[in-house]
Amino acid sequence: MEKGTFAQAAQVAAVICPYVHYVHARLKQNGASALLSLTRSMVEQGVPLQQIVVNDRVDVALLTLVGAVQLPANGLPVADVKSLLPKGTRCGVSVHSLKEAQTAERVGADYVLYGHIYETHCKPGIVPRGLAQLEHICRLSNIPVIALGGIQPHHIPELYRAGASGIAVMSGIWEAESPVAAALEYRRMADLVVHNL
């Protein structure tokens, strides 16, 4: 993303944030400078710090004092991360198997992000892990499991039935014609399920 694009993305994040619990700042192909700019743009646009999750870079989280960091599978160890961050900063770990989920729980992760559940062009050529495996992991985990990957609003009921504590969406919102309308639709469906409406 270019600098102008950060400001645009941050503006969208600010409009969306009342309808989601967290906004994940993640720029896999760029350097730390870009991630810091994006995160600061989000703060300037009014996204509350407690709703921002910074991907991988604990240094960026320290500079911005966001509410959470999301550690990739090859990220820093949870205990080390917690030793650096202010008390109360949440620490999630991205996992791709039951074994990884159990390890993350043992080392003190606050939640895990598990996926990808459905086919998604974010992970071309990689077989999705599916609902059965999600259910298995949720049953054996004592920390929240957030489902990720190819999730459309109509998937939400089966994901919660499988035990997911929440869902994370990338392309479904960010590549939608109207990211705000898309976020609202995900939220409407999640509310229907969670509140048994």
Place this chain on the structure above:
Amino acid sequence: MEKGTFAQAAQVAAVICPYVHYVHARLKQNGASALLSLTRSMVEQGVPLQQIVVNDRVDVALLTLVGAVQLPANGLPVADVKSLLPKGTRCGVSVHSLKEAQTAERVGADYVLYGHIYETHCKPGIVPRGLAQLEHICRLSNIPVIALGGIQPHHIPELYRAGASGIAVMSGIWEAESPVAAALEYRRMADLVVHNL
């Protein structure tokens, strides 16, 4: 690198470190966990903290309390990095032009790493920047300029004549049959030049 390889690389670093000023811990293709493991292995093997430079990841530098961080062109801003690190931690910036070198100096970098000077298979297909440009940058810089890229021991006299304050070597040492013998040869040549022997 695999975990066993870290221990090996760290052992070599420990043997080399009396003959160099700094050892740069850099694993461009791996995650932060690997960089932390490599850095900790170096410390365990006896490389003094003040001689270790961690690449890019300020969080890893904070966890290990090494003497310096090396920021890539797309890395975190120097002022932000200095606000996080213990006072006295050196902060270098990798630059590829006079403009970048002057910006780095203005924002408080302690030194710049400039390259690549000669052809190197670390940067295939990228035209080397050469000695004339190095000399130009050294003349207009008030902070040390460390030359990098394809440097062989016989290049050292012309690099110092061009104004370089030091040299950095990757493949010339790490891909040598004997990294220790290679480091000694670089050091011998640098001593000849610096002390006019």
